[in-house]
Amino acid sequence: MAEIxxxxxxxxxxxxxxxxxNVNLDVADGEFMILVGPSGCGKSTLLRMxxxxxxxxxxxMLIGGTRVNDKAPRDRKLAMVFQNYALYPHLSxxxxxxxxxxxHGKMSDEEIRTRVQEAAQTLELxxxxxRKPSQLSGGQRQRVAMGRAIVRNADAFLxxxxxxxLDAKLRxxxxxxxxxxxxxxxxxxVYVTHDQTEAMTLGDRVAVxxxxxxxxxxxxxxxxxxxxxxxVAGFIGSPPMNFxxxxxxxxxxxxxxxxxxxPDGLQAAFTDRDVLIAGxxxxxxxxxxxxxxxxxxxxxxxxxxxxxxxxxxxxxxAFVPYEAPDDITATLNELQADLDSEQMRLQMTVSLDxxxxxxxxxxxxxxxxxxxxxxxxxxxxxxxxxxxxxTVN
Amino acid sequence: xxxxRWWTVAGIVIVLYSLxxxxxxxSLSMKPPSDIVSRQPQFLPTSWSxxxxxxxxxxxxxxxxxxxxxxxxxxxxxxxVIVAMFAAYAIARLDFRGKRLLLSLALGIAMFPQAAxxxxxxxxxxxxxIYDTWLGLIIPYLTFALPLSIWTMSAxxxxxxxxxxxxxxxxxxxxxxxxxxxxxxxxxxxxxxxAILTFFFCWNDFLFAISLTSTDxxxxxxxxLAFFQGASQFESPVPYIMAAxxxxxxxxxxxxxxxxxxxxxxxxxxxxxx
Numbered sequence: 001m002a003e004i005x006x007x008x009x010x011x012x013x014x015x016x017x018x019x020x021x022n023v024n025l026d027v028a029d030g031e032f033m034i035l036v037g038p039s040g041c042g043k044s045t046l047l048r049m050x051x052x053x054x055x056x057x058x059x060x061m062l063i064g065g066t067r068v069n070d071k072a073p074r075d076r077k078l079a080m081v082f083q084n085y086a087l088y089p090h091l092s093x094x095x096x097x098x099x100x101x102x103x104h105g106k107m108s109d110e111e112i113r114t115r116v117q118e119a120a121q122t123l124e125l126x127x128x129x130x131r132k133p134s135q136l137s138g139g140q141r142q143r144v145a146m147g148r149a150i151v152r153n154a155d156a157f158l159x160x161x162x163x164x165x166l167d168a169k170l171r172x173x174x175x176x177x178x179x180x181x182x183x184x185x186x187x188x189x190v191y192v193t194h195d196q197t198e199a200m201t202l203g204d205r206v207a208v209x210x211x212x213x214x215x216x217x218x219x220x221x222x223x224x225x226x227x228x229x230x231x232v233a234g235f236i237g238s239p240p241m242n243f244x245x246x247x248x249x250x251x252x253x254x255x256x257x258x259x260x261x262x263p264d265g266l267q268a269a270f271t272d273r274d275v276l277i278a279g280x281x282x283x284x285x286x287x288x289x290x291x292x293x294x295x296x297x298x299x300x301x302x303x304x305x306x307x308x309x310x311x312x313x314x315x316x317x318a319f320v321p322y323e324a325p326d327d328i329t330a331t332l333n334e335l336q337a338d339l340d341s342e343q344m345r346l347q348m349t350v351s352l353d354x355x356x357x358x359x360x361x362x363x364x365x366x367x368x369x370x371x372x373x374x375x376x377x378x379x380x381x382x383x384x385x386x387x388x389x390x391t392v393n
Numbered sequence: 394x395x396x397x398r399w400w401t402v403a404g405i406v407i408v409l410y411s412l413x414x415x416x417x418x419x420s421l422s423m424k425p426p427s428d429i430v431s432r433q434p435q436f437l438p439t440s441w442s443x444x445x446x447x448x449x450x451x452x453x454x455x456x457x458x459x460x461x462x463x464x465x466x467x468x469x470x471x472x473x474v475i476v477a478m479f480a481a482y483a484i485a486r487l488d489f490r491g492k493r494l495l496l497s498l499a500l501g502i503a504m505f506p507q508a509a510x511x512x513x514x515x516x517x518x519x520x521x522x523i524y525d526t527w528l529g530l531i532i533p534y535l536t537f538a539l540p541l542s543i544w545t546m547s548a549x550x551x552x553x554x555x556x557x558x559x560x561x562x563x564x565x566x567x568x569x570x571x572x573x574x575x576x577x578x579x580x581x582x583x584x585x586x587x588a589i590l591t592f593f594f595c596w597n598d599f600l601f602a603i604s605l606t607s608t609d610x611x612x613x614x615x616x617x618l619a620f621f622q623g624a625s626q627f628e629s630p631v632p633y634i635m636a637a638x639x640x641x642x643x644x645x646x647x648x649x650x651x652x653x654x655x656x657x658x659x660x661x662x663x664x665x666x667x
Contacts, residue, residue: 053559074565086560090578099574100564148564 002064002077002155002188003029004050010058011045011212019045021212022059027156030186032179034203036193038235038340042212043192044160050190051078051158064155074103079149080158084165085141087133087148093120094129097147119151122181139170146181156188163198175201194340196236200224208232210338230331230381233279233374234339239317242348243335245328246278246375253278253373256322258302260370263385276384277328279374282317282351288365290353299369307347309360318350318358331378418642422446422635429629445636449621455637457609458617462641465527465613466595469534473591474584476535477542482572484543485550486558499540507537511604518605525607533601538591545590549583550576589652593645614641 004027011020020042027033035043048054049061052073061068068076079100087096097116101107120126123143133141142162149157162178163171179202182189193199199206200220208215208223208231216228220236227233233241244255252259255278288301310317324332324346332346350366358364375384417436421429422445424438449455484492514533518524523532553576561571577584602616612620618637621630 051563053562073559073562074567078563080560080563082556082560084554084556086554086556088557088560088575088579099561103565103570148560152565 003027003031004156004188004190005062005065006046006050006059007062008059009046009049009056009061011042011049011054012057019212020049023209023212023214025207025214025217027188027190029188032182032189032191032202032204034191034193034199034206035209036196036199036206036235037209038338039194040211041209043194043209045212046209047158047160047190047192050156051080052076077155078158079152079154079156080160081142081145081149081162083161085133085145085162087141087144089133092130092132093125093136093144093147096133096144097125097151100148100152115151116147119147122150123147123177138166139174142166142174143177146178150181150185154187156190157182159189159191159193161193162191163193164195178202196238200236208235210235226383226386227279227374228383228386230277230279230335230376230383231338233376233383234335237281239282239349239351240339241279241281241374243277243279243332243376244322244348245324246276247274256324257304257320258300258368260300260368260373263370263373263375275325275328275378277331277376277378279376279383280348280368281372282349284369284372285350285352286367286369287352287356287358288367290356291367296367298371299367301365301367303363303365305363306350306358306360309358311354314354316352316354316356318352318364320348320350322346322348328378331381335381415642418635418638421632422639424632426628426632429631445632446640449633449636449640452621453609454617454620455614458612458614459640461527461609461611462596462613462615465530465534465611466592468527469531469538469595470588470592472531473535473538473542474588477539477546477587478577478580478584480539480543481546481550482576484547496544499543502536503540503544507533507600511600514601515604524605525611527611529605530601530611530613533605534595534598538594541594542587542591545587546580546583549580549586553579585652589648592648596641596645 004025006023006025009020009023009025010018013019023046025033035046037043045054049056050063052068052071056069063076063078088099091099094116095102097119098112101112101115116129117126120129123146125140125143125147128136128140128144133144136144142165145162159178163174166174175198178191182202191198191202200223203220205217206220206223207217210231216223216232218226223232223236227236230243234243244257247254248262249259251262253262288296291299304320306318307321308319310319329346352358373385376382377384420437423441423443425440425442425444428435428439483489484496510533515524518529523529557575557579558571561575562568566574597615598613599615602613603619606612606616614637618634621633621637
């Protein structure tokens with residue numbers, strides 16, 4: 001059991017590339033911390049610096065209050081689960097799990113057997129103990145890797161994208177297993193993933209990284225509802241948040257499809273710029289004909305032409321094209337590149353009630369909950385609505 | 394279908410072509426010496442006999458040579474494999490200055506024409522007093538076997554995922570423990586292949602064996618073959634030489650047949666990754 005403290009951690013690669021830039025992060029004892037971000041954001045590098053497989057260029061890494069910068073991995077008392085599991089193919093499952101215990105050399109065979117059995121029971125591996133890793137399925141291998149981690153009472157668990165090699169169904173199950181295990185053992189855990197579903201469901205807190213810089217550390221709910229900037233807003237949430245240009249005209253916010261009232265306290269934000277980026281979650285829209293009449297006044301209604309409809313049974317998405325000025329488009333394209341995706345065309349995703357009977361190409365009346373609009377500075381990407389709420393509070 | 398039949402025919406022709414000398418060798422080794430000088434030569438012996446083998450094994454020229462061959466080849470192989478294992482691990486895993494230079498140097502040595510070395514070595518070895526000794530053969534064998542061993546084995550080491558070793562380190566292993574308990578067992582097929590290839594190289598060598606030896610003390614079988622004589626001046630030594638050749642070929646053929654797959658895997662992995 002230990003807390004992990006990172007103070008001004010910097011990692012500069014041999015070729016001068018700044019992989020991790022001045023990260024400050026505290027992982028409390030027993031906390032489940034997620035490191036998330038698109039590929040190449042430095043999340044794995046950060047994890048490998050915690051465990052000692054990567055040298056730390058600058059800053060202090062403290063585990064349980066002791067500085068470990070110069071300690072070898074074997075002296076840090078951490079357990080790690082690798083992306084490809086890194087099981088020893090020449091050893092049986094039993095010996096794989098017993099490997100860390102045998103290295104210490106002070107434990108009797110009897111004790112090792114008891115502890116391996118115990119770990120195997122926890123992970124339901126008892127009947128596979130004599131088999132070789134190559135005879136196991138992906139999920140079983142994953143569990144063996146976890147068995148090797150839990151068998152030795154490590155101070156903290158580190159996971160490096162442990163589920164990315166599993167198929168979707170198994171991934172869901174294993175996610176639940178990992179969460180249950182962590183809750184039961186109460187061990188400090190740092191978990192790296194690029195999958196935001198894993199980040200949202202597993203983490204007590206989630207740290208979002210972009211190009212080696214820590215963007216926001218917060219609970220999943222706060223990340224979703226109060227993202228600090230465009231990047232976090234675009235990264236968290238599926239389907240992702242829509243970004244549209246917002247112009248101040250005659251005291252109202254002009255979006256490409258409707259005018260909405262300017263949120264309180266944000267008039268000042270427009271004094272030095274004329275166009276902002278409005279971020280609207282797909283779920284903030286609704287088919288106007290299905291909105292409860294008492295609620296309809298809390299938002300605005302407007303007509304748009306739907307390009308394509310995607311009906312998935314339990315949800316339904318409509319895609320609505322829109323226009324934007326060039327500089328906003330440039331900002332959005334850059335953001336998409338950062339997020340590992342490509343903006344093919346400017347279109348909004350609107351989540352609709354699956355009961356709604358809209359078809360492709362139809363003009364429909366949509367309702368938008370104006371209280372859930374975020375406004376971002378197009379230059380810095382900063383979330384202005386978050387600042388506003390913070391000052392109001 | 395038609396093309397595949399042609400491939401089969403072509404394959405059979407090639408196999409027959411390359412098998413012919415071997416079968417001829419086998420046939421000669423079974424022939425009585427009189428067959429060799431007869432006026433009507435024929436492919437198969439007139440009467441099959443193992444007398445030639447018996448005769449060969451009764452000569453100390455051959456038995457001594459066989460002991461020398463086995464001893465020198467085994468010692469060279471063991472040393473080459475151990476040294477190459479550490480060298481290859483360092484090349485595959487560690488970043489150090491001059492790594493490329495070392496690798497190209499090793500390759501350069503492997504390419505060096507051996508015949509050009511024989512003369513100088515002969516003089517040096519006499520000066521050093523290791524002419525016609527086991528050591529005198531083991532040293533040049535190591536020189537030429539090591540580069541190949543290092544290249545093959547570093548290809549094998551490179552195939553072992555880095556994570557294996559890192560996992561071992563996180564699990565609490567020292568670098569040496571990780572090497573011994575994880576890397577070496579995983580590289581075992583590579584070590585094995587390298588050992589066999591090195592053994593063949595030493596076993597088959599003729600050039601050094603004939604030039605750097607003069608007596609039974611260190612002469613190996615390929616060199617000794619040239620010294621066989623017939624029972625009398627008028628009898629051909631060919632059947633004896635062939636019998637001895639068959640004896641030294643058999644272990645090679647058996648080894649290849651048993652470890653065929655591993656050798657092929659070893660050679661191709663070296664070709665692709667090396």
